[in-house]
Amino acid sequence: MDRGSLLEEMYRVVYEGEVHRAAAVAERALEAGLDPLECLDLGFMKALQQVGVEFGTGEKFLPELVAAAEAVQRALQVLEPRLAALRSRRQALGRVVLGTVEGDIHEIGKRIVGSLLGAAGFEVVDLGVDVPAGTFLERARELQADILGLSALLTTTMERQREVIARVRQAGLPVRVMVGGAPVTASWAEEIGADGYAEDATAAVELARRLVGVERCG
Amino acid sequence: MADRLPPRRPVRRLRPGLSLEILSPDAVRAVHQAALEVMARTGVRFPSARALAILADAGCRVDFERQIACIPPDVAMKAISCAPRRFVLGARDPADNLELDGEHCYLSTDGCGIEVYELAGGERRRSTRDDVYRSALVADYLDAIAFYWGPTVSAQDTPAATRPLHELEAAFLGTSKHVQPETIISAPIARYCVEMALAEVGSLEELRRRPIFSVMQCALDPLGQDGGSLEAALVAAEHGIPTGFMPMPMSCATAPATLAGNLVVTTVDALAPLVLVQLAYPGAPVFFAAAPTVMDLRTGGYTGGSPEDYLLGGAFNQICRFYGLPLSMGAMATGAKLPDWQAALDNTLSTLMPVLTGTAMLTGAGMLNGSKIFSYQQLIMDAEIYSVVAKVAEGIRVDAETLATEVIHEVGVGGNYLSHPHTLRWLREIWRPTVVDRSPYDAWEKAGRRGAYEAATDLAAKILAEHRPREVDPGVRREWKRILAAAARELEGTP
Numbered sequence: 188m189d190r191g192s193l194l195e196e197m198y199r200v201v202y203e204g205e206v207h208r209a210a211a212v213a214e215r216a217l218e219a220g221l222d223p224l225e226c227l228d229l230g231f232m233k234a235l236q237q238v239g240v241e242f243g244t245g246e247k248f249l250p251e252l253v254a255a256a257e258a259v260q261r262a263l264q265v266l267e268p269r270l271a272a273l274r275s276r277r278q279a280l281g282r283v284v285l286g287t288v289e290g291d292i293h294e295i296g297k298r299i300v301g302s303l304l305g306a307a308g309f310e311v312v313d314l315g316v317d318v319p320a321g322t323f324l325e326r327a328r329e330l331q332a333d334i335l336g337l338s339a340l341l342t343t344t345m346e347r348q349r350e351v352i353a354r355v356r357q358a359g360l361p362v363r364v365m366v367g368g369a370p371v372t373a374s375w376a377e378e379i380g381a382d383g384y385a386e387d388a389t390a391a392v393e394l395a396r397r398l399v400g401v402e403r404c405g
Numbered sequence: 406m407a408d409r410l411p412p413r414r415p416v417r418r419l420r421p422g423l424s425l426e427i428l429s430p431d432a433v434r435a436v437h438q439a440a441l442e443v444m445a446r447t448g449v450r451f452p453s454a455r456a457l458a459i460l461a462d463a464g465c466r467v468d469f470e471r472q473i474a475c476i477p478p479d480v481a482m483k484a485i486s487c488a489p490r491r492f493v494l495g496a497r498d499p500a501d502n503l504e505l506d507g508e509h510c511y512l513s514t515d516g517c518g519i520e521v522y523e524l525a526g527g528e529r530r531r532s533t534r535d536d537v538y539r540s541a542l543v544a545d546y547l548d549a550i551a552f553y554w555g556p557t558v559s560a561q562d563t564p565a566a567t568r569p570l571h572e573l574e575a576a577f578l579g580t581s582k583h584v585q586p587e588t589i590i591s592a593p594i595a596r597y598c599v600e601m602a603l604a605e606v607g608s609l610e611e612l613r614r615r616p617i618f619s620v621m622q623c624a625l626d627p628l629g630q631d632g633g634s635l636e637a638a639l640v641a642a643e644h645g646i647p648t649g650f651m652p653m654p655m656s657c658a659t660a661p662a663t664l665a666g667n668l669v670v671t672t673v674d675a676l677a678p679l680v681l682v683q684l685a686y687p688g689a690p691v692f693f694a695a696a697p698t699v700m701d702l703r704t705g706g707y708t709g710g711s712p713e714d715y716l717l718g719g720a721f722n723q724i725c726r727f728y729g730l731p732l733s734m735g736a737m738a739t740g741a742k743l744p745d746w747q748a749a750l751d752n753t754l755s756t757l758m759p760v761l762t763g764t765a766m767l768t769g770a771g772m773l774n775g776s777k778i779f780s781y782q783q784l785i786m787d788a789e790i791y792s793v794v795a796k797v798a799e800g801i802r803v804d805a806e807t808l809a810t811e812v813i814h815e816v817g818v819g820g821n822y823l824s825h826p827h828t829l830r831w832l833r834e835i836w837r838p839t840v841v842d843r844s845p846y847d848a849w850e851k852a853g854r855r856g857a858y859e860a861a862t863d864l865a866a867k868i869l870a871e872h873r874p875r876e877v878d879p880g881v882r883r884e885w886k887r888i889l890a891a892a893a894r895e896l897e898g899t900p
Contacts, residue, residue, distance in 0.1 A: 248702035250657050292452075292625060295658050299705050342519055342559040343568060343588075369707075369777070370519045370559070374531070387704040 193219055197230025197262070202238060204254025206261060213265035223266040223273065231262045235306055242389075249388070253299060256306030279310040281333035281399040284326050284362075286314035288347035293340035296368060299388045300336065307392045309334075320351045327355070327362050333399050336391075337381075339368040349379040356380065363398040367391060410871045414548040416501055416582065417792070419510045422800030425761035427719040433727050436665065436720075440672035441478040443628070448475035449677040450625070452632035455639065456681050463684045476680055484683035485676070490729050492647060492690040494552060495615030497605060498581035498875050502615065503551055505692065505731040505765050510798075512756075512791045514544050514784065515738055515769030515776055516555020517587055522773070522780045524865055529778060532558030534575050540771065540779055541579025543865055546872045549788035549795075552583035554621070554768045557779045559588075566896040567889065569594050573601060573618065574885050581875035585733075585768075587621040587651070591633040595620070595640035597892045602646075604884040605877070613645035620646060621694055621733070624674035626654040635678060642682045642689035649733050650678045651694035655707065658700040664717055671697045671721055679730075692765065693725045696735025709740035709775035710751025715758040722762035733766035734759035737787055738776045744783045744858055748773065752790050760798045767791075781865035782858050789840050789857070796836040807831075840864065 188196070193216050200209045209231075216226050238255040241247040285301050287293055294316050305311045312330055314322060327335050335355065339345040348366050355364060363382040366375075376384030383398055385391035428436070451457055452472045460474040461467040463484075467474045494503040494511075503511050520529050521536045540557040544550040556572040563571040569588040576584045589595050598618065606612050620641045622634040638648045652674030654660030660667040675693045682689055697717040701708050708714065718734050725732035736759055739751035759767055770791065771784030801807075812827040822828045840860040842849065849855070877885075893899045 245703075249700070249705045250662075250702070292631065296705070299658075342517070342561065343565040346565045372519065372531075387706055389704070 188215070188219065190219070190221060193221060194226075194230045197226055198234040201231050201234035201255045201258045201262075204238075204251055204258060206254055206257045209258040209261035210265050213262040217265065217269060223269045226262070226266060231259050235259050239306070249299070252306065253302045256302040260302075260305055280308040280396065280401055282310045282312065282330055283334040283336055283395060284312045284314060284323070284330055284332040285336040285338070286318035286323060287316040287338040287340075288344055288351065289317055289319045290347060291339050291341055291344035292316040293338070293368075296340070296388075297336070297338040300338075300367065300391045303388045303392050304336075304395055307396065309395060320347065320354050323351050324354050324358060324360070327360055328358070332362050334395055335362045335364045336395075337364065337366045339366075339371065342370045345370050345375065348381070352380050365391065365394055365398065410546075410867045413546050413872065416503070416511070416551045417548045417795065418503075418551070419512075419760070419795045419798065420508055421510060421760055421763065421795075421798035422802075423761055423798050424763060425719060425758070426723060427716055427762065428723050432665075433723050436668045436672055436724055437727060439669045440676060441481060443669060443673050444476040444481055444677060444680075445478055446475065447628060448473040449673065450629040451635060451677075451681065452630070453635045456630075456632070456635045459681060459685050474677075476677065480684075481676060481680050484680040484687075485728055485730075487683040487687040488679065488691050488728075488730055489688060491731075493615065494583040494585070494619055494647060495606075495612075495617045496552075496581055496583045497577065497617050497877070499615060501551075501582045503583055507726075507729070507731070507763075507765070510760055510764055510767060510795075511551030512549055512767045512788070513552045513554035513585065513769045514540065514550060514557050515772040516557050518555075518558040518772055518777045518779045519561070520774075520778045521558055522778060522782075524781045524862060524869070531561055532779065533562040534560035534571050536560075536779065537572050537575035538579040539869060540781070540784070541576045541584075542872060542874060543781060543784055543868050544771075545580035545582060545874045546868045547785065547788045549791045550582070550770060550784075552585055552766070553580050554585045554587070556586060556588065557771055557784075564893070564897050567594075567597075567892045570597050570601065570889055570892050573598055574889065577601070577605065577617075577885075578877055579874055584618045585621055585649075585766075586618065587623060589620045589637050589641075590622070590631065592636040592640050593892075593896060595637035597888055599640065599644050599646065600888050601885055604881050604888070609644065616644075616646045616690075618646065619648065619690075621649040621651050622678065624650060624652040624678070626652050626659040626674050627670045628673060628677075630674075630678050635681065638678060638682055639685055642686040642691070645690065647690035647692060648682060649692040649694040650675045651696065651733070651735070653696040653698060653735065656697075656699040656713065657702070658705065660697070662699075664713055664720070667697050667699075667717055668720055668724065671695050671717070672724055676728075692731040692733055693721075693728075694733040694735070694766075694768075695721045696738070697721060707740070707775045709738045710747070710755055712754075715754050718755065718764075719758040719762040722759055722764050726763055731765035732759075732763075733768055734764040735769075736764075736767045737770055737790075738772055740775045742774050742778075744773065744780060744786055744861075748783065749786075749790070752787055753794070756791055756794045757797070760794050781869075782861040785840060785861040785864055786857055789838065792839070793836065 660670040737752040739748040741747035770787030
C-alpha cells in the first residue's frame with residue numbers, strides 16, 4: 188500500500204470508529220516506513236478532529252466520538268514508543284488524573300470524560316473506581332498532574348470530593364481539581380473549593396482546556 | 406384562596422381495565438431465553454462474599470476472584486418460582502396498606518434528588534431533611550400518591566453515614582403511607598431501618614404482615630450489582646421486608662443500542678439479585694423495578710423521557726407479568742428544568758404506557774431535571790396527570806345499568822339528562838380537575854391569568870399549612886432517637 192492509501196486507511200479507522208483495527212493499521216504504517224508524527228497529524232488525529240467538528244454540528248454523536256477517540260488511543264499505543272525513540276514527543280495539552288471517589292463504583296461517566304479528554308489532546312491517567320483520597324494525592328504528585336478529575340454518582344459519596352480537595356490543598360499540590368457526577372452542581376463545586384465543574388463530557392473538555400490555559404479554538 | 410383544604414381522601418387504588426401489549430408472547434419468551442443465556446454464560450458480578458457463597462452453594466459457577474457468578478437456568482427458574490405472586494406493602498396507618506396483587510397499580514413520589522424549588526418564589530437550593538418531611542406531608546395528603554418513594558430529595562444537612570436513617574424518620578413523620586427508600590445500601594443501615602420499623606409496628610410478626618417500608622436496590626448495569634445493596638437486601642429479606650431490584654440500563658452506554666438488547670440487560674440485572682434473595686430466603690417478598698432508557702446521544706446523559714423509554718417500560722412490564730412478579734416502573738422523571746410543556750409530554754406518556762401494560766407500582770411524581778430537583782407544583786401536577794391516565798386506563802364499563810336504555814327511553818327525543826336520577830347516580834364517576842384550568846376566558850383574565858402551576862402552588866401551600874399526618878407515638882419517637890444515636894456511634898464514630 189502506498190503512503191496515500193495508508194493515510195486514507197488511518198483516517199478511515201478513526202472516522203468510522205473501528206477501534207479494533209486501529210492498532211493493526213498503525214503497525215502497517217510503521218512497517219511501510221511512514222513517519223509516526225505524520226501518521227498522527229495527517230491520518231489518525233486529522234480524522235479525530237473531523238469527527239469533533241461533525242459532533243459539533245450534530246452530524247456525529249457521542250458514541251461515535253468515543254469510538255474515534257478510542258481508535259486513536261489504540262493507534263497511539265503503537266506509535267508512541269517509536270515517537271519516543273525519535274525523541275519527537277507529542278505535545279500534550281496537559282496531564283489529567285481521573286477517578287471515581289472512594290465508596291463509589293460508578294464508571295461510565297468518568298470513562299466518557301476520559302475518552303474525550305484523550306481525544307482533545309490531554310494525557311489521561313484513569314485510576315478507576317473506589318479510589319481513596321490518599322491514592323488521588325499520591326498519583327497526582329507522582330505524575331505531576333495538571334488536572335485532577337473526581338467523579339461521584341451518589342449524594343453520600345460526593346462528600347469524598349471535599350475530602351480529596353482538602354487534602355490536595357493541604358499538601359499544597361499545584362493541581363487544578365475538577366469535579367463531576369450526577370448529584371454534583373456548580374454550587375457544590377464552589378463550596379468544596381473545586382477549580383471547576385462540568386455537567387457533561389464535552390463541557391468537561393472545555394473546562395479542562397480552560398484550566399490549563401488553552402482558550403477555545405476551532 | 407380562602408377556601409379550606411378539603412379532607413384527605415383514601416389512597417387511589419387503580420385497577421386498569423385497558424391493556425396494551427408491546428411484545429408478542431414469542432418476543433417475551435425470546436427476551437427471557439436471552440436473559441437466561443447471559444446469566445449462565447456471561448454471568449453477573451456480585452461484589453459480596455456472602456452473596457457469592459450463597460450462589461456457589463446453590464450450584465452456580467462462581468469466580469471468586471472476579472466476583473462473577475454464572476447462574477444456570479434451572480437454578481434461576483427454581484428461585485423465581487419461590488417468589489410470592491402477591492404481598493402487602495404495609496403502612497403506619499393500616500388503611501393505607503397496599504395489596505400488590507397483579508391487578509392494581511399505585512403511584513409514588515420520585516427520588517432521590519439533590520435540590521428543591523422553593524414553593525414560593527421558585528428559588529433553587531440544596532435539599533435538607535426538612536424537605537424530606539415536607540414532601541412526604543404533601544404526598545400524604547394527595548390521594549393519587551399511594552406511597553412515598555425516594556426520599557424525594559437527599560437530607561444533605563445530616564451526616565452522610567447515617568443519612569438514610571434520618572431520611573426514613575422524616576418520611577415516617579411526614580406520612581402514614583408506605584415508605585420505599587432507595588438509599589438503604591448497606592447491611593448495618595438496613596438493620597437500623599428494620600429496628601425503626603419494629604419500634605413502630607411492635608413485633609417482628611406484625612412487621613412481616615405489615616412491612617411499613619420496603620427497599621429498592623439499584624443495579625450496576627450492565628450485569629453487575631452493588632455489594633452493600635445486596636447485603637442490605639438480604640437483611641430486608643430476612644425480616645420479610647419487600648425488596649425491589651432496579652436496573653436502569655442506558656442504551657448505547659450500559660446496554661446495547663437496540664431496545665431488545667436493553668431488555669435483556671434489564672431482565673438480567675433485575676433477575677440476578679432476585680435469584681440470590683430467593684436462594685437465601687425462599688418466599689421473601691421481592692419485586693422488579695426498572696427504568697430502562699437510552700443515552701442522550703449528544704451529552705451522554707440520562708434522557709428522562711423519550712419514546713424508547715415508553716416502549717422499554719411497557720415491554721418490561723410484560724416480561725414481569727411473564728414471571729408473575731410485580732413491577733415498579735420508573736415513570737415521569739422528566740428532563741425538563743421547569744414544569745412546562747416538556748414535563749407534561751414526558752410525564753403523561755411515561756405514565757400512560759406502564760399503566761396500560763399492567764405495572765404494579767409507578768415511581769414517581771414531583772421531580773424535574775431528570776429526578777434531580779423536587780418541585781411541589783410538579784408533584785401536584787403529576788398527581789393530576791396520573792388521575793387523567795387512571796381514568797383512561799379504567800376503560801368503559803358496559804352493562805344494563807351503564808347502557809341505560811331505559812333512561813334514554815324515559816328522557817326521549819330532544820330531552821336532557823341533567824337532573825335525571827341516573828345522572829346523579831353516576832356523575833361522580835366523571836373525571837374532575839384539581840389544577841387543570843377550565844375557567845371561562847374572562848374569569849381567567851380577572852383572576853390574574855392563573856394556570857395549573859399557580860393552582861398547584863396554592864394547593865401545596867394549603868397542604869403544608871393545614872394538613873397534619875397521623876402522628877407517631879412519642880414513645881416510638883424516643884425509640885427512633887435512641888436508634889439514631891446508636892447508629893451515629895457505630896457508623897459516624899460519634900461518642
